Amino acid sequence: MNEAADAPLDCDVLVVGGGINGAGIARDAAGRGLRVVLCEQDDLGAHTSSASSKLVHGGLRYLEHGEFGLVRKALAEREVLLCSAPHIMRPLRFVMPHDPARRPAWLVRAGLFLYDRLARRAFLPASRAIVLAGHPAGAPLKPAYARAFVYADGWVDDARLVLLNALDAHERGATVLTHTRCVALSRGASHWSARVEGPEGGRTLRARCLVNAAGPWAARLAQLATGAASAQRLRLVKGSHIVLPRLFDHDHAYLFQHPDGRVVFAMPFEGAYTLVGTTDVEYGGDPGRAAITATETAYLCELANRYFRRQVGPADVIWSYAGVRPLLEDEAASASAATRDYLLARDTRGAPLLSVFGGKITTYRLLSEQAADWIGSRLGAARGAWTAHAVLPGGDLFGPAPDSRAVREFGRWVAALQGRHPWLPAPLALRWARAYGSRVATLLSGAACLADLGPEVAPGLHAAELRYLLRHEWARCAEDVLWRRSKLGLHMGAEGAAAVRDWIATELARVEGAVPA
Template structure:
């Protein structure tokens, strides 16, 4: 089957995870013609399998990664202001007991964590007594004291989609379900071949190639581009479990277990608790990664060590796992491998930049630095801009990021519920959290429940599904129930099959 005519662009980006879409967004905003291809759905792999935290990485202080922690802490508030609908502040509680790191050492580390970057939105750390703190009630009585500090939470998959949406609106072309088959240098350009979802092939001519393929980055360099690598990646599997909500308050827990690992227990999707993560060296196919029984047992064991009510494997209602491509630094323990990123640039002809490592909190800075290098090579004088604008839907009180948008988000939800009084308040609140100001686009032609279309599944109307198909590259039921939302957690068995059947009966979105 023949594809359309060749595509000509400045930058071809391979990989639809957070780093790829971040680079596409930044490049498009600087006036570069950018094309991004992703072999699956956006955020299908590592970028939807995080612990959902926007944080400096308190435990990285133990490995003296002060530069990485400071960079992440600065980005923490930049990101919170840019998308207050999908990110928000969260207070973390760290129980302390004998045999753990000395309390004075932990307090000193938290004070350093507070001081490494300027804070406008987040309160500092403090010591607490569990006898008079809400977070003490679910814990075993042996835990009497602890610490409390601030970080942030993020809907990671939606963060990827919003970056792709902004890139698209600035002129980038986002091609999902499109496999990068290979590329060769011809004169001053890359000539690349892509395979589209329908099996046809597409040729792309690009001045610059970006390898943001995540766990597949090394494979792309060595096997597809036939180039040697300067260093090595270490693939680390991180797995999580989800159980019914263990506690009623909104604090999250950080457990410093006696084996030196850190495990979080986080309020999740209103009715659940998210527990993770593990750090296991991984050698299989990144596309087939799954949690192991031993990992489930380990996470249940850690949670049960702290909570008065035991967490058992039978309590697990959902699991997910992802492979993080980390820069090899010869650390013996997987948990100690650096989370910082590295670029490898081959300028022997038209350039290719490969991205290795990184963490979700620093994606914007990574993208900015990558595009700085691309612009320098291509002679584009534009400077970085992403730190001063909102992501789609984040412009609650104006186009520029504001502290007000974070602090007054609940008031904005209340105002939206008044505006759409014909919708159930809980549904408006969900739309506000998922789409921010873009809920007005979703509901633009709706003036009553009759305009929402069919209720395909409980709480999921045709109006929302068609918005996701039109604006967010959603094609399958899994795209909608597990990446654009987490409605799959709240619905009865068989819901995904029902949605898939409904989608199969719909005409293409135009």
């Protein structure tokens, strides 16, 4: 889906960085009638934005650091996001076992009371206290934990959230250039000139406004753009997660408190697994090469062992991932206490430059809206803010407008899908429904039986889906498919991954080598 690279390209807005903030800004700006180019050096969401804890949440722990404004802002966005993409997001209940040595019960209750009321809730339930002995969440825990508190937040497929924003931007007229690096920038009074290099070679772009959404590389890109070091300092913090064999059978998640003051989540993941994370470690290396260390792995296992009856060690880890978060430098004593808020740095000394520093997934839409408001005011956008009342691709399960019914009745929608296609295996129907929402219709177009989906290239992965991902979602290799467009890599061995790799190579060679009639 990369555009041809044989001619200069003029646009209103050049967004550099294909993570969640860059994709969100590209989508919002394109929806306002602006000509947008989104340029990403790797795959969409390849780094920080696909290495999160996968939560749509207010950030309960941020209340302890006095970040009431950030928490309120994030809480107000939770249900907006859940309704906009009910296929890739869902409500999730969290169980927080009470450890009297950490915080008295009255303080936890007070924090949850505030968390419930800082922003309006339309359908997420209020927090409550439970006795663990009478609750399914108590069975996997050590008997020392007798009481707990339960509260609601949301879960999101972070990599697909980035992808759907880029896809919406593309369908609204934006040009999306993946695996394309911005290597040079020149600023004029009214235009930017950018040199980018991609799979088809180099090309020059002219843009009326430049958006620096390069995440951990934002300070470096700001210096490339202006020739001077950025005034805004970023604190690069690595967060790592581990995936373990399933430690519990119920559908709740856990929030655990460590004696060092950090909190760590343990969440149901991909049916057969439990996701545990995250760490907060100061990082000074290349953000593109971030990886979990043995110390971090041991730390997360130790914390899990503090709470769960079943004990685990590094040898039990099935998979791990790490990402570098670019946090605003606020002189906090520890990385875990550093703010997760964002800053939009506006520079009008010539053609407009907007740099995005910091942020978190839950506030990406609001950040994008504020960014597009400013861009629109500078460039004369034809339309104002619109994303609060729009769904992402595939989210229109019960109509074109966001609807909490799609969140509350997702299971009913899946059942109806299976009723229309009884030949579709139930696990495949559910996975496709979660990944593609209403766009399952595109994958199923013309199919009347399982054989119509083409050969099963690897377990649960048919040729029809692979072609869809290559044609519509910028997938270019097996890793794109198995670890970002899906998490099928967890469910298949090396033989299956090799089969996917070979199939994609053959398909790309066939398509790209075809001679038009």
